[in-house]
Amino acid sequence: MNCVRQPANWVVRWGLLGLVSGVLSCVVSQSHLLVHDQKTLDHIVWPGLVFALVVLLPLSRWAGDGWLRAAASLIASSAVYPICWWITASTPRQPGACMVGAYGFSGFLGALVLGSVFLFGRPGWVRAACKTVLFGTVIGGLMGAALLAAGSDHSGRAGLGVFMIVWQTVVAASLGRGILATPNHVAEPNRSTANSEPTEGPPSAS
Numbered sequence: 001m002n003c004v005r006q007p008a009n010w011v012v013r014w015g016l017l018g019l020v021s022g023v024l025s026c027v028v029s030q031s032h033l034l035v036h037d038q039k040t041l042d043h044i045v046w047p048g049l050v051f052a053l054v055v056l057l058p059l060s061r062w063a064g065d066g067w068l069r070a071a072a073s074l075i076a077s078s079a080v081y082p083i084c085w086w087i088t089a090s091t092p093r094q095p096g097a098c099m100v101g102a103y104g105f106s107g108f109l110g111a112l113v114l115g116s117v118f119l120f121g122r123p124g125w126v127r128a129a130c131k132t133v134l135f136g137t138v139i140g141g142l143m144g145a146a147l148l149a150a151g152s153d154h155s156g157r158a159g160l161g162v163f164m165i166v167w168q169t170v171v172a173a174s175l176g177r178g179i180l181a182t183p184n185h186v187a188e189p190n191r192s193t194a195n196s197e198p199t200e201g202p203p204s205a206s
Contacts, residue, residue, distance in 0.1 A: 010180065011173050014059065018172025021054040022165030047164065048081030055172045056118060063122075063179045076117040084110050088144075100144040107140015108133060111171055119178045128178030135174050139167045 025047035052074040060070040084106035091102035115129035115136075122128070143163035150159060 011177050014055070014176025015169050015173035017055045017058065017176075018051075018169035019165065021051045021172065022168035024050045024054065025168065026161035026164050044082045044085050045078060047168075048078045051081075051168055051172075052077035055168070055175070056114075059172075059176055059179065060118070073114075073118045076113050080110050080113040099148045100141050103144025103147070104137055104141030107143070107167060108137040110140075110167075111136025114171065114175065115178070118175055122179055125178065128174070132171055132174040132178065135170045136167060139163060139170060143167070 028046045056073045056077055057070065060073055065073075087106050087109070088102050091099050111133045112129075115132035119125040119129045119132070140163075143160060146159045146163065
């Protein structure tokens with residue numbers, strides 16, 4: 001029971017990190033409420049940078065990654081969000097599946113880059129990365145569908161912030177779950193426990 005409860009507790013904690021990151025990202029990316037429709041470089045880069053510092057850096061240090069790998073994860077997160085933002089921003093705001101596809105692809109691309117760079121080479125990393133990509137794609141598509149359904153309603157744009165928070169929360173939890181199988185935190189304690197158990201055998205003839 002403890003073996004099941006401990007990973008679940010960590011997934012919740014990593015999800016909370018993603019929630020904090022999503023809220024911080026939303027505050028700036030949805031700042032059209034303060035500065036109307038102006039978009040600056042800070043609005044575009046900020047969410048990826050926040051996710052890198054709030055989520056990926058603590059996870060990377062917890063997993064015992066070297067600074068080279070940690071830096072690669074931070075750079076990947078900071079670089080992929082502006083690309084995803086550009087994809088969605090260049091999509092025509094008109095009825096049709098184009099908008100849903102653009103947001104879904106952006107969610108797919110962001111999750112793919114983060115899952116590949118952050119999980120690559122870990123035990124079971126392919127399966128963990130595929131789950132992360134699936135979650136990111138679905139949430140991205142729902143984001144586009146919500147904006148499409150809202151049309152020109154101002155609440156549709158505000159809803160994008162909610163989906164950004166959901167995306168970062170779920171992806172953070174998925175990435176965190178993907179590093180639970182690393183030898184430093186799971187395999188070695190299990191082996192040491194197994195080795196410490198006394199083995200029963202026939203009494204010595206001496």
